[in-house]
Amino acid sequence: NYAREMIARGHEVTVFTKSFFHAEFREYLDEDEKTRLEFIDGIRTVWLRSMHYHSNGWRRAVGEVQFAYRAVKYAKRLGDKPDVIIADSVSPINGLAGVIVARKMASAFVYQLRDIWPISQVHNGTLKKNSLPYIIFRLMEKYIYRHADWVCSALPLVHHHVEKGGGAANRITYIRNGVDLSPYDRLQASSNVLEQSGAETISVMYVGTIAAAHDVISIVCAAFILQKAQDLRFKFIIYGEGVKKEACMHEAVKHDLKNIEFRGMIDKSKVPNALQEADILIASVLASDTYKFGINLNKLY
Numbered sequence: 001n002y003a004r005e006m007i008a009r010g011h012e013v014t015v016f017t018k019s020f021f022h023a024e025f026r027e028y029l030d031e032d033e034k035t036r037l038e039f040i041d042g043i044r045t046v047w048l049r050s051m052h053y054h055s056n057g058w059r060r061a062v063g064e065v066q067f068a069y070r071a072v073k074y075a076k077r078l079g080d081k082p083d084v085i086i087a088d089s090v091s092p093i094n095g096l097a098g099v100i101v102a103r104k105m106a107s108a109f110v111y112q113l114r115d116i117w118p119i120s121q122v123h124n125g126t127l128k129k130n131s132l133p134y135i136i137f138r139l140m141e142k143y144i145y146r147h148a149d150w151v152c153s154a155l156p157l158v159h160h161h162v163e164k165g166g167g168a169a170n171r172i173t174y175i176r177n178g179v180d181l182s183p184y185d186r187l188q189a190s191s192n193v194l195e196q197s198g199a200e201t202i203s204v205m206y207v208g209t210i211a212a213a214h215d216v217i218s219i220v221c222a223a224f225i226l227q228k229a230q231d232l233r234f235k236f237i238i239y240g241e242g243v244k245k246e247a248c249m250h251e252a253v254k255h256d257l258k259n260i261e262f263r264g265m266i267d268k269s270k271v272p273n274a275l276q277e278a279d280i281l282i283a284s285v286l287a288s289d290t291y292k293f294g295i296n297l298n299k300l301y
Helices: 002-008 058-078 092-105 119-123 132-147 159-164 193-197 217-228 245-254 268-275 289-293
Strands: 014-018 035-040 043-048 084-088 108-113 150-153 172-174 202-207 234-239 260-264
Touching (some): 014 058, 058 092, 084 092, 092 108, 108 132, 119 132, 217 234, 217 245, 217 260, 245 260
Parallel strands (some): 014 043, 108 150, 234 260
Antiparallel strands (some): 035 043
């Protein structure tokens, strides 16, 4: 959406992205391809192959390094002289690649901060503080903050952390997550499904990634508690893929839950219609110190 908005304002945009979509464990490129350049909705898009992974282990770290290396190499091949380079976290490795490319091309560098690595990984229990990986990521993070011309984030309380890492207080902007409402304009304004149908079942829906931090297992536990209490008013509908989906489905089968349904990944364009089936929308996250910087879940918007 950022890229589309910039194009609408007359800018030329190139997006570098991994070809591997870990939420679905799906590779976008063909087997014999390492890179692909194509235009999508007017956006020049560069797909780069990197190592596949299931979780935040060594394979993901290698994949991040591969992507960063190939992004720097391909950017040089394009021969562009962009006015602005925007590097997106999660990992600071992306930001480091952005600093390198911006310096080589004498471009302004903006770091878009989504998740606060490495401290968020410590809070989530996937990384030990003061371990070697933590120290390396922290050094990268501080380097990026010091060399960024600007830092922007959807996390409203991130300023102190950036300043502590060497960033300038007057070069940090909080920008809320955007939402494209046009797909919803086509839907008829109406009361909820429950009132329309007169049904006794209340549909509770989750749409999003099923990863560790999203805590979908708690939704499964809620379904179990209600079924055990013979409270049949609620039906839970889960859309999405992710590394924790198998464990969630295993628990549902283990307890023979009749009040929960896993529907897999749904195309973003079909989400507005799917949401009309719901009486209650649910967003679940782990209790983590990571959220002291703010919560920026796309699904809330």
